[in-house]
Amino acid sequence: MNTPTKSERILNAAEELFARHGYDGVTIRQIATKAKVDVALASYHFGKKEDLFKAVFRRRAEILSASRREVLLASQAQSNGEKQTLEQIIEAFLLPLKLAQESNDPGWRNYMALLSYVMTSPVWNEILMPTAFDIHVKEFIDALEQVLPGAKIEDIHWCYHYVSGALALTLAQTGRIDRLSDGACQSSDFDAAYNRMIPFVAAGFREVCRGD
Amino acid sequence: MNTPTKSERILNAAEELFARHGYDGVTIRQIATKAKVDVALASYHFGKKEDLFKAVFRRRAEILSASRREVLLASQAQSNGEKQTLEQIIEAFLLPLKLAQESNDPGWRNYMALLSYVMTSPVWNEILMPTAFDIHVKEFIDALEQVLPGAKIEDIHWCYHYVSGALALTLAQTGRIDRLSDGACQSSDFDAAYNRMIPFVAAGFREVCRGD
DNA sequence: TTGAATATTCAACATTTGTTGAATATAGTG
DNA sequence: CACTATATTCAACAAATGTTGAATATTCAA
Known part of the structure; x- marks a missing residue:
């Protein structure tokens, strides 16, 4: 386990504070203090504050996007020939997030x-989401179209x-x-959140997207 | 239609910018400029910036909360004796928001x-939601419990x-x-969002909350 | 019309903001 | 080693921040 560089420490501190x-709500000085680094170093490595924010966002967005695509493709390959189930597609969409959340790396959380x-x-949605996630989200929506034949495209969206x-x-969180819930449920319990989200969402899709 | 006072203009401008x-991301000077009012007037009427934010949030929170409770009670009264349907409860939860959105007052949007x-x-969730919405949300959850007998409380939550x-x-938005969706759907089309959300959510509840 | 209460303006304040340029240190290369 | 590129520090900047106190205007009741 190699110690992070100053540049990485800046990204990590920024990630935590921006989140x-x-x-x-975050100043460059707060980031520098948390990263135990001189204030000027953030500008030196990442340029403007806005660029630092984008760098923080994109760092893991690429990893996440790749992981999601991988899981989706693996799921399609596994059910060879057979049609995928709706649940499988939703699971592929959520699994990488669940894994990230469960990893010991607090940065992912x-x-x-x-x-x-x-x-x-x-x-920020308009600035960052299209370039970081659109392509692979469209693949996901395509998969949904195939498993919900006859559904209107607006309903799926x-x-x-x-x-x-x-x-x-x-x-x-x-x-x-x-x-x-007075403690009956916890925001940090992603297992609980994901396990229920899949059947919840699948049932919703089937109800809305069935061709009446 | 009486013209708004300066005090109201500040609230309206703050509402739009904070949203x-x-x-x-908003400075008091931006608010004052948009409200066409002197900078010091915001502090005079509302105190600290944080207090202004809270005042903006609470102004319509109370109206909304009252309206929701009213609709829920009316819905319960209408189906006298008979058990309410799950859809009715969800509808009561969403209807006031839909009406607010559809009203001509851009402030509501x-x-x-x-x-x-x-x-x-x-x-902000921790600071504002409990006092502004908790009581009536718990009423809503109670209603859900009654219409979903045998469901685990965690599942409902x-x-x-x-x-x-x-x-x-x-x-x-x-x-x-x-x-x-390449324009097939619009964020501003709350009618579309609302009409599909009810069956989507109802089906999800039934799937997750049925006692297997 | 008085006087008091409220509303509004103006100017100023001490801090904090993001960013930069020069100075210095460190690492890498021939 | 010397030389260069990269990394880091330090000090400083102009601009913008939230807030206040005194001065002025307006409203409103007696």
């Missing part, structure tokens, strides 16, 4: 919250939107479900 | 995005969490569904 407080922030921000929202709130 | 850029921001922010997430992303 919790958003882009404008921070990144999940950052992803949620970008997904729900009107400003709206259902995907609901999945996306349920996922985003899960990633945000606001602790709200802990408070509302 | 789009978040708490830290801004507020929807602000609500989404608070719901997904780890920081997780399903509510998914509804909450789907709703939050809808309210955010990021424009992402417009881009992903």
